[in-house]
Amino acid sequence: xxxxxxxxxxxxxxxxxxxxxxxxxxISGNEYVYWYRQIHSxxxxxxxxxxxxNETNEMASLIxxxxxxxxxxxxxxxxxxxxxxxxxxxxAWNRDDKIIFGKGTRLHILP
Amino acid sequence: DSGVTQTPKHLITATGQRVTxxxxxxxxxxxxxxxxxxxDQGLQxxxxxxxxxxxxxxxxxxxxxxxxxxxxHSELNLSSLELGDSALYFxxxxxxxxxxxxxxxGQGTRLTVV
Numbered sequence: 001x002x003x004x005x006x007x008x009x010x011x012x013x014x015x016x017x018x019x020x021x022x023x024x025x026x027i028s029g030n031e032y033v034y035w036y037r038q039i040h041s042x043x044x045x046x047x048x049x050x051x052x053x054n055e056t057n058e059m060a061s062l063i064x065x066x067x068x069x070x071x072x073x074x075x076x077x078x079x080x081x082x083x084x085x086x087x088x089x090x091x092a093w094n095r096d097d098k099i100i101f102g103k104g105t106r107l108h109i110l111p
Numbered sequence: 112d113s114g115v116t117q118t119p120k121h122l123i124t125a126t127g128q129r130v131t132x133x134x135x136x137x138x139x140x141x142x143x144x145x146x147x148x149x150x151d152q153g154l155q156x157x158x159x160x161x162x163x164x165x166x167x168x169x170x171x172x173x174x175x176x177x178x179x180x181x182x183x184h185s186e187l188n189l190s191s192l193e194l195g196d197s198a199l200y201f202x203x204x205x206x207x208x209x210x211x212x213x214x215x216x217g218q219g220t221r222l223t224v225v
Contacts, residue, residue: 034213038154041148041199041219042218042219043113043115043201043203043216043217043218043219044154044201044203044216045113045216046213046214046215049213087154098144098156098159098166098167098169099144099156099203099214100156100169101146101153101154101156102153103153104153
């Protein structure tokens with residue numbers, strides 16, 4: 001079973017920041033938080049990951065709470081192309097830890 | 112382009128048949144994962160291989176099997192196909208020889224069983 005909880009859907013206006021929450025209250029000390037997205041039946045695309053510090057890359061920012069029980073993915077300036085299902089995943093950094101997807105959040109970017 | 116190649120892109124076959132889906136991971140990646148995604152459903156983890164060995168198993172049916180070869184490419188074999196096996200099948204690869212361990216996904220094989 002997935003170890004994360006996400007809202008099933010969210011709307012965001014084009015050009016605004018999209019903030020996608022994720023709860024992972026049972027996360028272990030050696031588990032990272034990963035975010036992926038899937039654009040309509042394409043292969044999932046890696047976005048960002050982090051352990052306990054906030055992270056930023058060219059696609060998004062990841063804010064992890066101090067207790068690591070929740071996180072927020074931020075798309076700073078959402079465009080219509082960001083319409084997708086976003087998945088928050090926790091997994092340990094070892095070769096045996098499978099990647100389990102939950103139901104994700106379906107993000108609709110509104111023009 | 113993720114660097115993960117899946118072939119074929121589309122496959123139509125009849126019930127009762129057997130098919131083989133192929134996955135070529137990114138260069139240097141030793142870990143391969145297989146997923147099934149039925150229409151409007153989530154991504155179901157099937158199986159993971161690392162360096163030729165099975166490492167983790169999900170809800171993979173007994174009619175399905177997989178293997179990873181010495182060059183790291185992997186094949187997913189689906190036999191005695193049923194209508195309900197129609198789905199997108201994705202493979203992903205990742206490496207554990209560097210800090211970044213994110214998995215990269217192929218574009219999938221769409222299997223239609225008629």
